[in-house]
Amino acid sequence: xxxxxxxxxxxxxxxxxxxxxxxxxxxxxxxxxxxxxxxxxxxxxxxxxxxxxxxxxxxxxxxxxxxxxxxxxxxxxxxxxxxxxxxxxxxxxxxxxxxxxxxxxxxxxxxxxxxxxxxxxxxxxxxxxxxxxxxxxxxxxxxxxxxxxxxxxxxxxxxxxxxxxxxxxxxxxxxxxxxxxxxxxxxxxxxxxxxxxxxxxxxxxxxxxxxxxxxxxxxxxxxxxxxxxxxxx
Numbered sequence: 124x125x126x127x128x129x130x131x132x133x134x135x136x137x138x139x140x141x142x143x144x145x146x147x148x149x150x151x152x153x154x155x156x157x158x159x160x161x162x163x164x165x166x167x168x169x170x171x172x173x174x175x176x177x178x179x180x181x182x183x184x185x186x187x188x189x190x191x192x193x194x195x196x197x198x199x200x201x202x203x204x205x206x207x208x209x210x211x212x213x214x215x216x217x218x219x220x221x222x223x224x225x226x227x228x229x230x231x232x233x234x235x236x237x238x239x240x241x242x243x244x245x246x247x248x249x250x251x252x253x254x255x256x257x258x259x260x261x262x263x264x265x266x267x268x269x270x271x272x273x274x275x276x277x278x279x280x281x282x283x284x285x286x287x288x289x290x291x292x293x294x295x296x297x298x299x300x301x302x303x304x305x306x307x308x309x310x311x312x313x314x315x316x317x318x319x320x321x322x323x324x325x326x327x328x329x330x331x332x333x334x335x336x337x338x339x340x341x342x343x344x345x346x347x348x349x350x351x352x353x354x355x356x
Contacts, residue, residue, distance in 0.1 A: 170315035171246040171324040179251065180327050180334075184308030188291065190253075191337055195288065198341040205348040219269055227269035234262035242335030246324040252331040256338025263343040267350050277347060284340035291333045294326055 154162060165177040179187050242255030266273075298306035306312070310325035317323055 166318070169310055169324060169327065170318055171310075171327055172319050173246050173248065173251075175249075176246045176251055176324075176327060176331065180246075180330050181308060181310050184295070184330075187334070188295070188308065191288070191291070191334060194338060194341050195284075198344050201345050202348045205351065219271070224269050227265050231262045231266050234265065235259055238262065238335065238339060239332075242331045243328055244321065245331040245335075246327045247319065247321070252334025253338050255331075255335035256340075256342060259335070259339030260342030260346065263339075264346050267346060271350065276343075280340050280343050280347065283336050284344065287333045287337040287340065291330065291337065294330055294333070 161178055161182060162174060165171065165174050165182075169177045169181050171177040171180075238255040238258035240255075241250035241258060242252045245251030245255070263276075266276075294312070295308040298309040298312050300306075301312045302309050308330065310327045310330065313325040313329070315323060315325050321328070
């Protein structure tokens with residue numbers, strides 16, 4: 124009874140705090156100085172029709188690189204704790220249905236195609252590397268559900284993750300070499316092209332494609348480790 128009373132007091136305190144924040148919140152109707160610069164200068168400077176992409180990939184590209192690095196560390200940590208030790212008997216999994224296998228054969232290529240479309244067109248429409256990578260990982264999950272014992276693609280996932288990560292950093296270094304001290308992950312190392320077309324916004328489509336491949340590979344690697352651990356329990 125005492126424990127429930129203290130839990131109620133804590134919850135009531137949090138509720139009062141959130142309610143006070145709600146009452147004191149005053150939304151801004153104007154952009155701050157930084158946001159104003161992005162909105163006014165972004166399309167002309169970077170050539171991207173999607174302003175969010177301009178901010179994420181170029182203006183704050185170092186932050187995005189950090190986010191991808193964190194995701195890589197998470198995948199590595201999960202792989203470390205779920206690494207195969209071959210000390211448990213393999214559990215026999217229930218066979219999948221023909222409907223799931225047939226649906227997977229039809230849907231997985233479409234899911235991968237959609238993921239690729241999302242990150243290639245991230246500079247033109249809502250979406251980008253993280254969203255496209257997550258879509259690709261969902262296709263990998265469906266693939267594992269349809270055939271839990273199949274281990275094909277493990278090496279490919281590792282290769283794609285490594286190459287895309289190195290290429291991503293390589294574009295940043297190329298910006299420093301071509302454009303100087305402020306050129307890290309600057310998309311203007313390539314021609315901006317025609318505004319609103321697929322081949323526009325300089326290196327942004329290339330960067331977002333690399334991010335999409337890296338995120339998709341890292342999330343797929345996590346699913347792979349979870350699948351291996353599931354088989355050993």
